[in-house]
Amino acid sequence: MMTYDPSNIFAKILAGELPCHKVYEDDTALVMMDIFPQSKGHTLVLPKAPSRNLLDADPATLSAVMPLVQRVARAVEAVTKADGLRIAQFNEAPAGQTVFHLHFHIIPVYEGIALGAHGGGKADDAELAALAKNIAAKL
Ligand code: AMP
DSSP states (O other): OOOOOTTSHHHHHHTTSSOOOEEEEOSSEEEEEOSSOSSTTOEEEEESSOOSSSTTSOHHHHHHHHHHHHHHHHHHHHHHOOSEEEEEOOOSGGGTOOSOSOOEEEEEEOTTOOOOOTTOSOOOHHHHHHHHHHHHHHO
């Protein structure tokens, strides 16, 4: 199994060394907007405990984070009025993982609108800030 690299970009965001559009934070997790969203409202839930992905995560971390994933999914749905939500989590590069700190994607799906590419274009900062605030208000 590959080991955790503490210099990954999400570790730096969790340490406060890099900025993010924060939705929510508690002792165990951080929720933020994906800055290269696949659709409007694409949100990420990051457990704070260091692990590369699901494979090396502590089961206690997974138990703690899933209720938060559900809470955030409901808030994202309420704000975006999405027709559906995709929850995704990638393990290692061949599977599509690009940042090697465990995170769960909450991706709103809108009927008739194709999802953007994984890791596509950067979203407008003002729009991300507004989404983060509105989702936080619904949590
Ligand atoms: P994954 O491919 O599952 O590792 O997902 C990494 C996700 O992080 C992608 O959807 C990227 O768009 C997103 N991402 C990369 N850098 C940042 C960043 N600085 N802030 C927020 N999201 C990011």
